[in-house]
Each structure stands twice: as structure tokens, then as C-alpha cells.
Amino acid sequence: MTWEPLLRLLWAGNQETVDAPGGHLAGNIGHGGWSLPLPQRFPPPDQVLLVDEKVDEAVRRVLSALTDIGLDDISFVAEISPTGTTTLHLLTAGVAVDGGSGPYPGALVLIEGAVAEPWRRPPNPTPGAVPARSADPALLERTLRERIPDAIGATDAEIAAAEARLGIALPDELTALYRVTRARWQDWADDDAAARRVSDAVGLLPLSLDTLSIADASSRPCPWEFAAMEAVVTPPDAAVQGLVGSPGWIMFAADDYGDQYAVDLTPGPRGHRGQIITLSHELDIGAALIADSLTDLVVHRRESEHPDHEEDRSPVVAHVNRRSLTSVEAAAHPDLEVLSIGDWDSAPLSLAAVTGLPRLRTLAADHGTLADPLEIAELTGLEFLELAPEEWRILLDAGKVPRSLSAAAIKAHRPRHPLPIVAIANELLTLWERPPIVRRIVEGHLTPEV
Incomplete structure (x- = not known):
């Protein structure tokens, strides 16, 4: 039996729990991880916490069976009598269940395709927003050519192709950046040193022109039970709108920690069109201003002094x-x-x-x-x-x-x-x-x- 080795191990480690009235064992196993009712065993301070080999082997047997039937994960509840008589309940959540914690189902999506209100919120119109006075595409391009003279820039046709793919015209400063370097690994011959020179010149390692993307709400998925607790709040003195994402946020860089950097074409009431913002990997909503313009960030190495707003909503x-x-x-x-x-x-x-x-x-x-x-x-x-x-x-x-x-x-x-x-x-x-x-x-x- 596929489950027998695992259930025997869990039974041995939870004897009192199973024997109590209503006692049961429950958990979840999937290719992305597993949650099992196992007693935590801490090793000596100088040793690494290791998974018990027998448990690992038993879990792998279940995962192999899941692969055979085309399932990513499965939850289970086992009721075991003191004599070993066992009833195993296998639970498979469909498309209407959004995640979960162990054997417990996550949020139930009652309307197909529905997302929480903050994920539907468009940016407020900003017809009066203009670039910061520091924005200077010509200076930006000239400075970058001096710093990385051997870089391979994008052609007009390549920039036009990126704009067509994104469905939005690139702002002048971003165009200036990609005219100097299109930031393709092929151009650097997979040379880390060449990539580092570009990163040092810009202050961030830009994404290749081919992988520019729009940081809209769909780019920041979030389970319903957490998304529904969020709210879009943009104070009247905010430089950045408190959105999940925007069709005017052009993501052009990302760091090793998972934070994203975007040119903002839909700024807040006190912001500038084309300002540079960062979307933290630790947050599901909102963005922070880091520079009033790409020129400020690259040429002057000057980050914004605009105060961040508190999280009070x-x-x-x-x-x-x-x-x-x-x-x-x-x-x-x-x-x-x-x-x-x-x-x-x-x-x-x-x-x-x-x-x-x-x-x-x-x-x-x-x-x-x-x-x-x-x-x-x-x-x-x-x-x-x-x-x-x-x-x-x-x-x-x-x-x-x-x-x-x-x-x-x-x-x-x-x-x-x-x-x-x-x-x-x-x-x-x-x-x-x-x-x-x-x-x-x-x-x-x-x-x-x-």
C-alpha cells in the first residue's frame, strides 16, 4: 500500500493522540512541500536539522503515486484504532479552493476567476503628473555610454517591438537606458563581470529589453484570505499610489531578494511621472519611492527623501x-x-x-x-x-x-x-x-x- 509506511511512522509518533477519543492524524503532501504531524526533534547546536530517512522515503513513495495520477498535492485524515484498523480519507481540492494550511482547506472561491477588491482597483488618473526636474534622458544616456562604452544598445526596431509587446510606450529615460544597453546575457557572453559592470553603472542590474514587464495586479498573486484583508489607501501627500499593481508600472529591474523596481507612469498626488519605485517581496500591496527620476538614480546616485507612509490604514x-x-x-x-x-x-x-x-x-x-x-x-x-x-x-x-x-x-x-x-x-x-x-x-x- 502506498500510504502504509508513512501511516505506521505517524502512528508510532502520535500514539496518545490517535488513541484519544476523536483522535486522528492529518496532513498534506505535495510536490511543493509537505506538512505532517511529526514530533519535532532538535539536533545538537552544531548539527543541521535533518529529515528522518524513513519519513523521507515514505513521503517520496506518496509523491511518486501523486505523479502517476497527475496530482500536485493531496491532504489526508487517518483514523486508526488501537488494534490498527485504519480508515484513510484522501482529500483533493479542486479549482475552487485557494490554497490551505495542512489538511484544512484555504479560501473557497465562490465566483470563478474572482479576485479581492484591491486586485481589481485601477490607478487614479494623474493627468497633471509631469517628470521631475531632474529627469534628463540625454544626460542619462551620455553618462551611461561613458561608464559602459562597450555595451550593446537596442535598435529602434527592438525598442518598438518591446513597446508593442507591452502595449505601452517606454518613457524617454527608460528608452535612453536601453539605447545604451539592452541587458541581454548573450551580449555579455554569460560573463558575470560584464553584468556586474552594467549593474555598477546603473545602480541596479536591468532586466533585458526582451523581459520588461508590466507590474500590474496580476503580477502579485495573493491567496484570497490575505488579499481580502488588504485595502488600497493613497494619502493626499503620497508620491506613490497604494496599489497592488498598475498598468503604468514598468518593471525594469529585480534584485536577488525578489524585490522589483519599476518606472512609475501613474504616480500619486505628490509624485512625478517616470519616478522609480520598488515593490517589496515581503508585501502584497503598495510600493515605495526610491528616486524622483532614473537620471537621479543613475547619474546623481540620489535616492528620494520623500517620507514613507506608515502602514496605518x-x-x-x-x-x-x-x-x-x-x-x-x-x-x-x-x-x-x-x-x-x-x-x-x-x-x-x-x-x-x-x-x-x-x-x-x-x-x-x-x-x-x-x-x-x-x-x-x-x-x-x-x-x-x-x-x-x-x-x-x-x-x-x-x-x-x-x-x-x-x-x-x-x-x-x-x-x-x-x-x-x-x-x-x-x-x-x-x-x-x-x-x-x-x-x-x-x-x-x-x-x-x-
């Missing part, structure tokens, strides 16, 4: 808990989009104060924080809702699940049994006629690992 995003706002009434505001309620040990809260707010689209509430979960039905603009299984059960039984939802999530903390969570997930998916999580059952008998 109130009143658009509100957290009600013991350390933040202490009432739903305090969170209520006409601009409120995202309301999160959790870490709460006082009396359950009413949602009456936020009923009717025009922009409220996300509600996430921990178990027991709501005085009456049926009040959720009055929030007619919700596109995302995250609740514990108990609150979902109340809404489902009453037929009050908001039909405005595009996605939903079931907040399940370990050590909850995954199968009731999967059952609720499938009820929600059925309401929207979406593909369910498929459960297959395999029964057998295990003997303890010797």
Missing part, C-alpha cells in the same frame, strides 16, 4: 480586539472596507453599527465574538467572509449565507478534526455550484512500526 481597515479598537462602534466609518474581530474575551459584539456601511466588503470574526451571527445577513455588500465552523453552521442552517460573497474562508485552528471543516466547505461550494473537495476513503489494517 484606518479607518478603511479596522481591527477590533483587546489591543486595538474595543468596539464595533469605534470601527464604524463610511470608508470602512475591512473589519476583523478577534482576540476578544469580553461580551460578544453586535454588528448593528456597521450595517448599511456602503464600502464594507470583508468581515473576519473569531468564534464567539459575535452576539448574533445572523446579523451578517444584513451586510449586503460583503464579498469575503471568514468565520469559525460554528458560525458558518448557524448561517447555513438558517439559509442566511450572504449571496454577495465572491469568496469565503473557514477559520479552523488545530486540533480540530478536518472532516467537519471539509463538509462545511462543500456545503458552501454547493450553494454556488462550484466543484467540491473530493473525498476518497481507503480502509485497511496497520501493524505498529518495529
Whole structure:
């Protein structure tokens, strides 16, 4: 049996858990990684933490079977009696499930292709935006030719081809950069030193002209359960719009850490057209200004002194808990989009104060924080809702699940049994006629690992 070696190992390492009432083993195995209920074993300080060879071999056996049937990953729940009688539940999530944590399903995408509102938000028009006074394409090109005289520049035809592919005209400074170097590895004969000379000359290693891309919202994918908690906020003195991405962000460089650098043609209220911004690999939304122009960055080595804005997104995003706002009434505001309620040990809260707010689209509430979960039905603009299984059960039984939802999530903390969570997930998916999580059952008998 494909699963037998792994289940025996997990049983041996979780004997008390399995033997307890309702005891079970659950996890997830996929080609991108695996999550298993194994006791952590820490090596001596001077040794590296290694995966047990028997576990590694057992996991590889399952991965091989997944490859044979064309699956990327699978979740499982095993119920094992003290005598070894075993029921193995194999769970396969379809296209309607967006990720997950171990055996628990991630967000349920109820509308095919739906993305959270920040990922749909276009940039605000900036008709009055102009290049910074420091922008000087001629100086930029002249300086780069002096620094890298042997570089191979792009032809007019190559630049025109890149513009046609991107669907946007390159700004003059970016054109000047690529007239000096088209930044192709073939031109450097795969010579790291040649690439380093270009990087030193520019201050960043530019992408090749052939791989320029638009850093729009689709270039920063994010699971629904996190994306729905974000919000686009652009203060009136911001140099950069607080977007996920923009059709006017031309990504022309990236560093070894995964940060991206773009020329910004859709700046914020206090920004300049053609300014240089960076998109952090650690953030799903927003960008930071690093230079008012490419000339400033390359020629003058001058980075922006424009202050970064704090991450405070109130009143658009509100957290009600013991350390933040202490009432739903305090969170209520006409601009409120995202309301999160959790870490709460006082009396359950009413949602009456936020009923009717025009922009409220996300509600996430921990178990027991709501005085009456049926009040959720009055929030007619919700596109995302995250609740514990108990609150979902109340809404489902009453037929009050908001039909405005595009996605939903079931907040399940370990050590909850995954199968009731999967059952609720499938009820929600059925309401929207979406593909369910498929459960297959395999029964057998295990003997303890010797």
C-alpha cells in the first residue's frame, strides 16, 4: 500500500493522540512541500536539522503515486484504532479552493476567476503628473555610454517591438537606458563581470529589453484570505499610489531578494511621472519611492527623501480586539472596507453599527465574538467572509449565507478534526455550484512500526 509506511511512522509518533477519543492524524503532501504531524526533534547546536530517512522515503513513495495520477498535492485524515484498523480519507481540492494550511482547506472561491477588491482597483488618473526636474534622458544616456562604452544598445526596431509587446510606450529615460544597453546575457557572453559592470553603472542590474514587464495586479498573486484583508489607501501627500499593481508600472529591474523596481507612469498626488519605485517581496500591496527620476538614480546616485507612509490604514481597515479598537462602534466609518474581530474575551459584539456601511466588503470574526451571527445577513455588500465552523453552521442552517460573497474562508485552528471543516466547505461550494473537495476513503489494517 502506498500510504502504509508513512501511516505506521505517524502512528508510532502520535500514539496518545490517535488513541484519544476523536483522535486522528492529518496532513498534506505535495510536490511543493509537505506538512505532517511529526514530533519535532532538535539536533545538537552544531548539527543541521535533518529529515528522518524513513519519513523521507515514505513521503517520496506518496509523491511518486501523486505523479502517476497527475496530482500536485493531496491532504489526508487517518483514523486508526488501537488494534490498527485504519480508515484513510484522501482529500483533493479542486479549482475552487485557494490554497490551505495542512489538511484544512484555504479560501473557497465562490465566483470563478474572482479576485479581492484591491486586485481589481485601477490607478487614479494623474493627468497633471509631469517628470521631475531632474529627469534628463540625454544626460542619462551620455553618462551611461561613458561608464559602459562597450555595451550593446537596442535598435529602434527592438525598442518598438518591446513597446508593442507591452502595449505601452517606454518613457524617454527608460528608452535612453536601453539605447545604451539592452541587458541581454548573450551580449555579455554569460560573463558575470560584464553584468556586474552594467549593474555598477546603473545602480541596479536591468532586466533585458526582451523581459520588461508590466507590474500590474496580476503580477502579485495573493491567496484570497490575505488579499481580502488588504485595502488600497493613497494619502493626499503620497508620491506613490497604494496599489497592488498598475498598468503604468514598468518593471525594469529585480534584485536577488525578489524585490522589483519599476518606472512609475501613474504616480500619486505628490509624485512625478517616470519616478522609480520598488515593490517589496515581503508585501502584497503598495510600493515605495526610491528616486524622483532614473537620471537621479543613475547619474546623481540620489535616492528620494520623500517620507514613507506608515502602514496605518484606518479607518478603511479596522481591527477590533483587546489591543486595538474595543468596539464595533469605534470601527464604524463610511470608508470602512475591512473589519476583523478577534482576540476578544469580553461580551460578544453586535454588528448593528456597521450595517448599511456602503464600502464594507470583508468581515473576519473569531468564534464567539459575535452576539448574533445572523446579523451578517444584513451586510449586503460583503464579498469575503471568514468565520469559525460554528458560525458558518448557524448561517447555513438558517439559509442566511450572504449571496454577495465572491469568496469565503473557514477559520479552523488545530486540533480540530478536518472532516467537519471539509463538509462545511462543500456545503458552501454547493450553494454556488462550484466543484467540491473530493473525498476518497481507503480502509485497511496497520501493524505498529518495529
